[in-house]
Amino acid sequence: MIDLRSDTVTRPSETMREAARDAAVGDDVYREDPTVTELQERVAEVLGTEAALFVPSGTMGNQVAVRTHTDRGQEVLCERESHVYKWELGGLVQHAGLQPRTIDGGERGVVTPEQVHEGHVEADGHRPGTGLLTLENTHNSKGGTAIVPEAIAAAAEAAHDRGVPVHLDGARLFNAAVTRGVPAAEFVAPVDSVMCCLSKGLGAPVGSVLAGPATFVEDARRVRKLLGGGMRQAGMIAGPGLEAIENRDRLAEDHRRAERLAAGLDRIDGLSVDSPETNIVLVGTDRSAEPFLDACEREGVQGVPFDDHVVRFCTHWDIDDADIDRAIEAVERAA
DSSP states (O other): OEEOSOGGGOOOOHHHHHHHHHOOOOOGGGTOOHHHHHHHHHHHHHHTOSEEEEESOHHHHHHHHHHHHOOTTOEEEEETTOHHHHSSTTHHHHTTOOEEEEEOOGGGTOOOHHHHHHHOOOOOSSOOOEEEEEEESSBTTTTSBOOOHHHHHHHHHHHHHTTOOEEEEETTHHHHHHHHTSOHHHHHTTSSEEEEESSSTTOOSSOEEEEEOHHHHHHHHHHHHHTTOOOSSTHHHHHHHHHHGGGGGGHHHHHHHHHHHHHHHHTSTTEEEOOOSSSEEEEEESSOHHHHHHHHHHTTEEOEEEETTEEEEEOOTTOOHHHHHHHHHHHHHHO
16 A cells, blocks of 8 residues: 555654664653753754753644744634644644634735734733734645744744744744755744644654743743643653654655656546645546545555645655655556
């Protein structure tokens, strides 16, 4: 089976398995796990932030950030197809007691300064006010679009002009950095916090990192504990994370294979595919998504539905060029 459902299905390398086995460990709730500490310091260095915090998942990282930045009842500005709003079980409301105010970021999910100003609400005797702006890069629901640093900076500046902090959901931030040819720190510099995943294209078996100023991370540590994210001998999962953070450059291979997959699928009657910017390929199909994916799976390829007539295929490091060729042939049979 060629599994193109997500880059979260990657299996850890032998080096990562060895790192897990050999990791020095301690109780991280007591801040005594040296491998976790090393990972946090390394990610902060890569992202150009003062500090970082290891969390079990990207969703937890986003939810910790949102809760840390805001007061209950405030509004949060977010792109209407963003992961933090659409795919995290209503955590903005459940965990932080926030009121989402959504922004239409268009085909690429880019939030403009004008939209930030328009969506902002001043606190007064009747309204709680805007407490946070969230951004996403790459934008998952828009097909892995890599939003340029200048657009992130412009939206963040508009929020800061209103006294509103900014959180960047950078689950696939390193994909954006690789395809744009700029350091990840350049995307992060204008925002107040960022979350990046180690368990997607970088290949770690589990874990994400939330980063920002030292005072923010200290407050976030308490919220992580509140949400059940205080971990004990977590060096066994931080060790593979240290290996993963050095895999950033290899994401270019996933992007190249995504382009190859998209070009092959676009030639198939009944399918329409735009050229991907990173490792996510969105495929429009004349048939309904679910029956089409059932047919694909019978032919040996897995994907996920994204809309009634749109499916997603995602390349990752368990997929090689031969897999791409076989996937195109299998999807053609299914179509």
